[in-house]
Amino acid sequence: MHNRIKNQKTIFLESEGDAWFGRNAEKLSARNFSRDPVIQKIVEISEISVVPTGLSVLEIGAGAGGRLEWLQSHEEVQCAQGIEPSKLAVDAARAQGLSVVQGTADSLPFNEKSFDIVIFGFCLYLCDRDDLFRIASEADRVLKASGWIIIHDFYASSPKMRPYHHKTGVHSFKMDYRRLFDWNPAYTCYSHDLSSHADGKYTDDNEEWVAVSVLRKLAWHG
Secondary structure (H helix, E strand, O other): OOOOOOOHHHHHHHHHHHHHHHHHHHHHHOOOHHHOHHHHHHHHHHHHOOOOOOEEEEEEOOOOOHHHHHHHOOOOEEEEEEEEOOHHHHHHHHHOOOEEEEOOOOOOOOOOOOEEEEEEEOOHHHOOHHHHHHHHHHHHHHEEEEEEEEEEEEOOOOOEEEEOOOOOOOEEEEOOHHHHOOOOOOEEEEEEEEEEOOOOOOOOOHHHEEEEEEEEEOOOOO
16 A cells, blocks of 8 residues: 655644744744834735724734734734644744634635735745645635735746755745736735845845735625
């Protein structure tokens, strides 16, 4: 009998998510989220999206919740929740009183039309390619009409696959992740900012490119 090859989702849920958190916990705790490019986009959105009850935000790939912690202190955000494959990261987030559950982007344990903003926090590059349609469908399902998608991830103009340095058999994937959504005429890309993964500055080295992309879901009208 052949052993079933585990997909990347299973590997991260079982072990590599915790290993990633162990490697990065110190760096994450020292991060200044007030200068975070995703936070900056949310501040801009909050200035034009008047929601009487406050914005509701979901972060997919929330880690230990550093970004969520900042958002909870922002007066325009009423609800900030997260989902993350690492149990250790989830435990660390919950110890701070943050609402984070263990899970993956292809199966979101939230009701339809629950969030004004859905963030993909540097996680799509490690997701199984077979799950991408499901991931986009789930984000669309939980996003409110006229809601926003923010994607922070590696960028490439054409898809690239590379070995993942930390785990044999796992790969990382670079692409233009806007394409998961903006093929649909209900979604419009409002901004797409490229910078260097190393220092956040402009670079001509396309191997270093990361992008912060902001897309708006517009309600259909008859």
